[in-house]
Amino acid sequence: MADLTQALARPHPERAIETLGDAFYDAVSGARFPQATLRWRNGRAATQVGLADLTDEEWMAHFGRFEPLEGSLPQPLALRYHGHQFRTYNPDIGDGRGFLFAQLRDGAGRLMDLGTKGSGQTPYSRFGDGRLTLKGAVRELLATEMLEALGVPTSRTFSIIETGEALERNDEPSPTRGAVLFRLSHGHIRIGTFQRLAYLRDAESMTRLVDYCLQRFYGEPGGGDGPARLLRHVIDRTAVLAARYMAAGFVHGVLNTDNINVTGESFDYGPWRFAPTWDPGFTAAYFDHAGLYAFGRQAEAIHWNCMQLAVALRTVSEAPPLIDALDAFGDAYQQAIIDALFWRLGVKPLGDARDRATVEAIERGLRETGTGIDTFFHNSFGGAIPDHLGIAFDDARAALADHAPRKPRDHPYWAGPPCSMLIDEVEALWSAIDQRDDWSPLAEKVASIRYMGQALA
Template sequence: MPPSPQAYQPESTILELGDAFYDRVAAADFPQTILRFRNDRAAAEVGLDSLNNDEWTAHFGRFQPLHDTLQQPLALRYHGHQFRVYNPEIGDGRGFLFAQMRDGAGRLMDLGTKGSGQTPYSRFGDGRLTLKGGVREILATEMLEALGVPTSRSFSLIETGEALDRNDEPSPTRSAVLVRLSHSHIRIGMFQRLAYFREDDSLRALTAYVLCHLYEEEPGDDAPIRLLDLVVQRTARLAASYMAAGFVHGVLNSDNINVTGESFDYGPWRFNPTWDPAFTAAYFDHAGLYAFGRQPEAIHWDAMQLAVALRPICDAEPLIAVLDTFGDRYQRAVSDAILWRLGLAPRDAETDRALVQTIEPVLRSTSTPIDRFFFDSFGRVLPGSYGEEWAEARAALAAYSPRTDRSHPYWAGEPCSMLIEEVEAIWAAIAENDDWSPLYVKVDAIREMGAALAAAPATR
């Protein structure tokens, strides 16, 4: 169902924080601006779908300011642990916060960029994005949204006409600028930077800002504890949703974790073909730090870094107590996420957890394709083609009630997947023939799957 018409409601709340939190920057002047993708479904949610293509390109390729929001882009300042090594020399190096507005639910939303040019944090980088990187992000965000993962949205992709040199792909390669729609771009690393410089007043200000504008709560004396509690809850859900989707983010550094628990910044992502805990997405992740099965651990570790950053303005004991809730919250969330993808109505926490613990070992030991399993078992008992090793899982599934039926036309076809071979094929059509139709066809297919899966995952 298309979203109901939404009025454009501009905001600029980030300016309340002041210049200590960002740098005012300008976008690069690109040789070309060729519109390749506009997400009208997302645009409708923030009242921007009425822009014609020329207006769209002026705002999201030339970065002419939108009405009544930020009049100059802001490169946010942050630090972060990158593969567990603290890096104080990062920040928005090829992106910026371009605009803020409200969506139809009243949430504060950000339009941020990737590949928009150099900033004070670019170091030796060119501040650009490859066109392939932009295409990959569209595919990742569309697939994750359909699979119930809280994620940023790929809002716009514009090809920019520059030839880029990269070490990890054939060069020179085509360039692009991407715009993302997110429920904030504030990262754990932003708190880490303030703690690093011992800016306690700024820590308090950022804590209050997040609680007030992103969680719609009035900050009280326990503001740091309340913030950590909310972030732990949201990030536990994020970790669970990755697992149910069979997704590997690839780079779960603390500067890549949003304080609203919304997934974003897709580099070397992959979808796991089978339930392989050791499966990695990044070729440089030699130790498997961010492997599929270690993602909950990695996200919990990042939440710990937020607790450490909040320590200058809060006692340790209540922060530790909140961190200790991550495991239980993750277990509940992963049960909810997997039941949702199975098309089943939850029962009680113990029974739901037992179902997951029955299914997961068989998925792993049989190397059953993840997408095929969830497609075949959606809202019903397993087909007879699943052998005797599935007997216990079949009996456990049969005890549940479906939350919806299989009447949507999607269920008459084949499961929608997004494995690396298809990603490369979609890119090859663009790179070799400038044929964008496979990308658009795939986006339509993904959205059809999302419609068939229906309502958002339960949360408890």
């Protein structure tokens, strides 16, 4: 334990991304801000990558003025990628208001990226200003904290610094306050990164990228059947992601191929929402008029994105092994949704066909009654669905009778109300900051989210 603590007490910098070569990124510089005010530093995440001992001034130097972390990247890198945006291919995107700032190892030895949002213009900014609103940063913090607590693989909001800029936006009252956000994640290689290489017909770079992902993220050698092995990993990880979204009642809102990475870790939060009820048609983005990324269509959307990865990998692979990998998504998702729902319910799967029947009974009861998702899982943790939720859950009650709890319902959290993150509360938390510069409700909310996470973990 002492060795592990010592390992976490100092950073282990990396520059692995440079082994891909400069065809994958552009060296850039961060914006200079009129002023910088530290609004959030994630001490828990910082501890995991050896940066917890930074003073506030050192923190500001790195994450407000972009001074390099010793031993890591000497200059930020804007990553190159393409992507399908609402299923329309766009070759004119890339890191337009963010960049990869540093790489380092966490306490488990995983390669981690520190990336930015709102750090200024890059060659891919097009007509954007490269900035992020403070409200957008606060919303991303709330999303990542809630998802982490609910067991969803997600990037973590590492730092928020207010920049002193007044930004003009068409979709919210302006001028509005600016911020730069840092996120910590297990890689920023997207499906769109592979699509760009296929678009350019660059087989040599594609092979290099496949090998990089296998070696750096999955601890496997490249070469040979590498493309199919990588696709299968992505299938397995993204099936889990889709299932965990559902169990959390979460709608990402913009599941484009440039927003899905090859480690299956959710990131880049824009118009996200938590669904109040189990409504498959619930959408998060006001511009998603067709409901392409609605709550109940997220697994379909993610599978479609994996199909685009397979198409890109045809540059360096025969079709049959890629098709075999794609065909595994359905079964992977069915098992993942069982695991995800039972985890949030606090019960253990049986490992047979009864598990699927239980999931179907729960989903049916939620749809028929309109019971709040958070209320249902909170009141039913441990596997006992309260009688007051109605007869629509009778099948689920009977099915759950055979399932043992995975942990006792003895944490004090269960004696209080459920922790939720619906849109009205998000707006109220932002209003306290916007109108009164009162950050205490946000701090209290993050504490309550983490308290729920302790009860669920």
